[in-house]
Amino acid sequence: MxxxxxxxxxxxINGSFYALLSLGLAVIFGMLNIINFAHGALYMMGAFVAxxxxxxxxxxxxWALLIAPILVGIFGMILERTMLQWLAGLDxxxxxxxxxxxxxxxxxxxxxxxxxxxxxxxxxxxxxxxVNLGFMFLPIYRGWVVIFSLVVxxxxxxxIEKTQLGAYLRAATENPTLVRAFGINVPRMxxxxxxxxxxxxxxxxxLSAPINQVRPLMGADLIIVVFAVVVIGGMGSIMGSIITGxxxxxxxxxxxxxxxxxxxxxxxxxxxxxxxxxxxxxxxxAA
Amino acid sequence: xxEAKLAERPVAAAGAEVLTVSDLQAxxxxxxxxxxxxxxxxxxxxxxxxxRNGAGxxxxxxxxxxxxxKRTGSIRFDNKEIIRxxxxxxxxxxxxxxPEERGIFASLDVRENLLLPPVxxxxxxxLDQIFTLFPNLKERLNSQGTKxxxxxxxxxxxxRILRTGxxxxxxxxxxxxxxxxxxxxxxxxxxxxxSQGFTILLVEQNFRFASTVADRYYIVEHGKVIDGFAxxxxxxxxxxxxxxxxx
Numbered sequence: 107m108x109x110x111x112x113x114x115x116x117x118x119i120n121g122s123f124y125a126l127l128s129l130g131l132a133v134i135f136g137m138l139n140i141i142n143f144a145h146g147a148l149y150m151m152g153a154f155v156a157x158x159x160x161x162x163x164x165x166x167x168x169w170a171l172l173i174a175p176i177l178v179g180i181f182g183m184i185l186e187r188t189m190l191q192w193l194a195g196l197d198x199x200x201x202x203x204x205x206x207x208x209x210x211x212x213x214x215x216x217x218x219x220x221x222x223x224x225x226x227x228x229x230x231x232x233x234x235x236x237v238n239l240g241f242m243f244l245p246i247y248r249g250w251v252v253i254f255s256l257v258v259x260x261x262x263x264x265x266i267e268k269t270q271l272g273a274y275l276r277a278a279t280e281n282p283t284l285v286r287a288f289g290i291n292v293p294r295m296x297x298x299x300x301x302x303x304x305x306x307x308x309x310x311x312x313l314s315a316p317i318n319q320v321r322p323l324m325g326a327d328l329i330i331v332v333f334a335v336v337v338i339g340g341m342g343s344i345m346g347s348i349i350t351g352x353x354x355x356x357x358x359x360x361x362x363x364x365x366x367x368x369x370x371x372x373x374x375x376x377x378x379x380x381x382x383x384x385x386x387x388x389x390x391x392a393a
Numbered sequence: 394x395x396e397a398k399l400a401e402r403p404v405a406a407a408g409a410e411v412l413t414v415s416d417l418q419a420x421x422x423x424x425x426x427x428x429x430x431x432x433x434x435x436x437x438x439x440x441x442x443x444x445r446n447g448a449g450x451x452x453x454x455x456x457x458x459x460x461x462x463k464r465t466g467s468i469r470f471d472n473k474e475i476i477r478x479x480x481x482x483x484x485x486x487x488x489x490x491x492p493e494e495r496g497i498f499a500s501l502d503v504r505e506n507l508l509l510p511p512v513x514x515x516x517x518x519x520l521d522q523i524f525t526l527f528p529n530l531k532e533r534l535n536s537q538g539t540k541x542x543x544x545x546x547x548x549x550x551x552x553r554i555l556r557t558g559x560x561x562x563x564x565x566x567x568x569x570x571x572x573x574x575x576x577x578x579x580x581x582x583x584x585x586x587x588s589q590g591f592t593i594l595l596v597e598q599n600f601r602f603a604s605t606v607a608d609r610y611y612i613v614e615h616g617k618v619i620d621g622f623a624x625x626x627x628x629x630x631x632x633x634x635x636x637x638x639x640x
Contacts (some may be wrong), residue, residue: 137576270508276500277509287458288510289484289557 108364111242117359118352119248125351126310127332128339129259133266133348135297136279137272140190145332146325147209148304151178152311153320154216157227167312174229174306174312182304186297209326216322221237224319241342251313252363255349256311259348266344275299317374340387350388408436411561411592412457416466417476418616419449419456426452428616431468434561439583439593441603445614445639450596453613454563458490458592459483470561485513489554493565493596497538497546502504502532506549510557517558526582527552544575551582562586563594568602579603600638614638 127145134142156170157176165173183206195202229247236245266272278285278292286292311325318324339350354373362369380387417430427449427560434440442450458463459480460573468476475483484490489510500508507523507530509533524531527548533541547567554562564583568576575598583593583606597603603610604627612620622630 273501273505273509276506277498280498280500283460283480284490284492285486285509287460287480287490289481289513290511291481299474305541 108242110360113359113363114251114356115242115248115359116362118252119355121355122252123310123314123328123351123354124332124335125327125348126255126306126313128351129262129346130306131260131332132243132339132341132344132372133262133275133306134300134303135243135341137275137296138186138190138194138201139198140193140205141349142197142206142300142303143206143329144185144212145205145304145307146327146329147212148178148182148199148321148325149307149311149314149328150216150322150325150345151207151212152308152317153227153324154220154311155308156312156315157225157320160227167316170312171309178308178311179301179305182300183297186300186342190300191293193294193352209329213326214320218323221322223320224324227315227320231318247316251317255310255313256352258306259351262306263344267372279377331353331373334373336387337377338373338380338387340389343389346389348388394579397444408438408592410434411436411471412594414453414457414467415469415470416467417453417456418465419452419461420463420582421452421461427456427464428588430456430616430618432611432618432621434592436588436592437590439587439595439606439607440609440611441597441607442597442611442613443597443603443634443638444542445637446598449616450614451565452611454490454509454565454594454596455467457483457563458488459496460490460634465594465603484510484559486583487514487558488561488563489557489559491550491567492633493566493569494544497541497549499537499539501538503530503536503538503541503549506538507534507553507556511554512557514558516560518555520556523552526585544571544578547571547579548582549577555586561592561594563596565627566598567595568597568599576602600634609636 127149131142131145134140152174153243156172157169159170159173160167161163178349187206189208190201193204196241232248233247233250236243266275274285278290278295282292315326335351335354336347338354354376357376358369359371361372368375412434414433416433417427417640418425430449432440432442442453444450448550455461455470457470459475459478459482460533464476466476467474470483470486470488473486475486489562498509501509501550506572524596529545530549530552533545540551551567567579571579580602587593587606593608595603604624607624609623611618612622612634620633620637
C-alpha cells in the first residue's frame with residue numbers, strides 16, 4: 107500500500123505541472139489562437155532564472171517564485187509584441203511552427219552553455235524534511251508543490267471566470283473586434299495574457315527545480331505529455347485543463363503501480379482514444 | 394457636388410454638429426464598399442440611414458466606429474478627426490455601437506454582458522434607470538447571455554451601451570427579426586433616449602419603424618449617400634423613397 111500512495115503522490119506532483127502548463131496553454135490559445143509550443147522552453151527558463159537568482163544573486167526560492175514568472179513573462183511579452191502578434195488571423199500551424207522554432211532556439215542556447223546534465227537546486231530550508239501521515243511518509247516540499255499549484259490554478263480560474271478582467275478576456279476570446287469597440291485596448295490585453303500564460307509556465311519551472319533539477323531539456327521532455335493532456339482535456343475550458351492535468355497525473359501514478367510498463371504511454375493511449383471518440387477533447391468546445 | 398451640398402442642408406433640430414462624415418471610402422479586403430459617403434449628425438438628433446441590403450449602411454457605422462480595416466476620407470467627431478483612430482480610442486471619445494448581430498457574449502452571463510463595456514465618461518445611465526427601461530433584463534441577470542430571446546438580447550445590447558456615458562449611439566437594425574410588440578418597446582426606448590439628450594445614428598430596413606423615431610434620413614445606395622431629407626419632408630418624398638428602397 108505504501109508504494110501505491112507514493113505513486114499517487116508522484117502522480118499528483120506531475121499532475122500539478124501538467125495543470126499549470128496546460129492551463130497556461132489554454133489561456134494563450136483562447137486569446138491568441140496560438141498553440142504555444144515554446145511553453146516547455148519557457149518553463150525551463152523559469153527554473154533557470156531561479157537557479158541564477160540563487161547562485162548569482164543570492165536570492166532565495168521564495169523570491170524566485172515571484173521574480174521568475176515576472177521576468178519570463180516579460181520575455182514572453184516581448185516575443186508576442188515582436189513576433190506572435192503578426193500571426194493573428196493566420197492558420198494555427200504558423201503559430202505552432204514559430205513557437206516550436208523559438209523553443210528550439212532557446213533550448214539550443216541553454217544547452218550550449220549548460221550541457222544536458224542537470225544543475226542542482228536545493229529545497230528551501232523551510233520545506234525540508236517530511237511528515238509521517240501514518241499511511242505514508244510525505245516529503246513536505248512535494249506536498250507544498252501540490253497545494254501551491256492547486257491554489258495558483260484555482261486563483262487563475264477565479265480571475266478568468268469571476269472577475270471583470272476575466273469577463274474582458276472571455277469576451278475578447280469570442281469577439282475581439284467588438285470588445286475593442288467598447289473602448290478596451292485588446293492588443294495590450296493579448297500581450298498581457300501571453301505574459302500570464304508564460305508566467306504560469308515559469309512558475310511551474312521554479313516549483314520543479316528542487317524536484318527535477320534544472321536542465322535545458324526539462325521542458326522539452328514535459329511538453330509532449332502536456333500537449334497530450336491538452337488534447338484530452340480540450341483547449342476551450344480553464345477548469346477542464348486544471349482537472350485534466352491533475353487527473354492524468356494521478357492516472358499515470360496509478361499505472362506506475364498497477365502496470366509500470368505502460369506508465370509512460372498511458373497518457374498517449376488516452377489521447378488516441380479521446381481523439382477517436384471526441385476530437386474536441388473531454389471539456390472542449392467545437393472550434 | 395450634390396452630395397457635398399446635401400451634408401450642409403439646414404435641419405429642423407439644429408444642435409451643434411457632432412459627427413461630420415465627408416468623402417468616406419472603405420474597403421473589406423479587396424472589395425471597395427463605400428465610394429464617398431457624406432452626411433452629418435447634430436447633437437440630440439436621431440438620424441437614420443436607409444437603403445437596400447448591401448448598400449453600405451452597416452459599413453458606414455463600422456467605419457465611424459473604426460472597425461473597418463481600410464478607410465479614407467474624413468470622419469470628424471466633436472471636431473476631432475477620427476479616420477485614423479483605433480476603435481478603442483473612438484469608444485473613449487463617447488461613441489457607442491450596437492451591432493446588427495447584437496454581439497451578446499455566450500461565455501458571459503447577462504450581468505457580465507451588461508457590465509462589460511467600460512464607463513468612458515461620466516453621465517451614463519445608472520443601472521436602476523436601465524432596469525426601468527428594460528425590466529426583463531433584471532429578472533435574467535444570471536442567465537447565460539445567449540439564452541435570452543432575440544428581443545431580450547437586443548435590449549441587452551442597447552442597455553449595455555447606455556451605462557458607458559457615451560452620448561452618441563449607433564444602432565444597427567435594432568428591430569431586425571423582432572416581434573411587433575418588442576419593436577414598439579425599442580421605439581419607446583429610442584424616443585426616451587432622445588428626450589434625455591442622446592444623439593442616435595440608426596440604420597434601418599424597417600422604414601415604418603424609422604419614421605416613428607427619426608428626425609432626418611439619408612438614403613445610401615451603392616456606397617454613396619444619394620439623398621437626404623427631414624422627417625417633416627417625409628410625405629413629399631414618399632414616391633422617391635419607394636423607388637430608392639424598392640418597397
